[in-house]
Amino acid sequence: MELLEFLIFDNLIYILAIVLGVILTVAYLTYFERKVIAFMHVRMGPNRVGPRGLLQPFADVLKLLTKEIIFPKNANKFLFLIAPIITLATAFAAWAVVPFADGMVLADINAGLVYVLAMTSLGVYGVIIAGWASNSKYALLGALRSAAQIVSYEIAMGFALVGVLVAAGSLNLSEIVRGQEGGLVHWYIWPLLPLFLIYYISGVAETNRAPFDVAEGESEIVAGFHVEYSGAAFALFFLGEYANMIIISALTALMFLGGWYSPFTGDSWIAQPSIFWFLGKTSIFLYAYFWLRASLPRYRYDQIMRLGWKVFIPITIVWIFVVAVMKVYHVGPWWN
């Protein structure tokens, strides 16, 4: 009985809180995205459902859930259905190790950083299986592009994380944040600036968002891997993609911008560490996602590959050594 109580009260409630929180955030993220892009296009954006269009996400969800799921001819039904589930499950699983504030974490595991990398890299299976099971050439092309892109950028991403690991001396996400205590100048963004940029850009590429969205390039392959999906199955892909965007933004905030710590020092209320700092920092990167989408044209496939392999990977390898030297010689204010 004790075990059951432990599972329910100590884990299930937290899991539910995180999952519901992420789903609600995703719902309003779509609203936010449309408003931001509308603002950049000098349009109004959604403004019909509810006051200022605030109920638009719910209208969209209801619409998607009541639509029919169409199976393509000769499609593999089991794999066709399991692909969106894999995408969603891996996107949610990564949230288990994210510390929202000091001690506010579901699973405070030592290998947290590797766990997150493993979970985000598993998301590619949803894309590949969806592309193959759809029995459509556009879907298969999209899946192949996506697989190549994710595998390529994962290397740069992994190397950027190695830099963080060297800087913090720990794989535990809470420990990494604690290493950045003490105001704006102590954040790892300064010694790891190239790695920070590479991590965020690789994150955008991993989540298949513009300008790296060749996997679903509407103008070439219709909608890529999810071209055959409709209704609730499509909604799951949508949810997974946005949950992944949030987790990339959250991780960038944790590893480079000091997570829950305030940029100010002192004893005033504004210098207190809190979850709001973490959420605020995460929002900056989410906004950057939409900013990039509204302002940049799509990369060509060979340009994506060149950027990943010939630009990012060499820079990260060099900078890992720079970080190691800085750490060994106790370059302040980060390592003294």
Place this chain on the structure above:
Amino acid sequence: MSPELFQQIIFYVFATFTVGSAMAVVSVKNTIYSALFLVLCFFNTAVLWLLIEAEFLAITLVLVYVGAVMVLFLFVVMMLDVKQAKASQLKQSYTKAALLIAAAMLVELLMLFGYKLSGQIPTNELIRQEQGYSNVAEVGMELFTKYVYPFEIAAVILLVAIVAAIMLTMRKRPGNKQMDASKQININPSERIRVVSMKAEKGQGEDS
């Protein structure tokens, strides 16, 4: 239900899945299914490793084999048009050889278990580490002190393999229209476009 029992149930569930998916890898006809079952097998093995508290190894298994190696594997399998093998095409003579190898491995495994049971490790309980024990640090210390030479040699061999693979497959085809990115970036706009200033013209038959 005690935690120990719970753990044992989890172990047997995932062990069954591991063995089942491993057998499915070699017995299903469709190559894509085969590859996907291999993914499932790796995943379940990772869960078993988590149960013996080797969390770093478990996550690395998922990251490296499931997240990278099998993705490329699936990639290749999807690109190649592999015909589904029919039962009649399978050579019966392989079965005997396979059974022989399987029997040999079974005997070896039993001998290893027998060795373990006969001494050294206490058989009925797991070696537990106290809370806060990090096997990430432990693995790192072992690799870079005791096994530093094998580790470095393995790294160099892998590097050589990468370079060799690239050298073997890189061919310059005639008529290749690959673009040079630095050339594209460093173009001079004035060479390509001429801005002409001219007076506004009125359209024909329009007054305003």
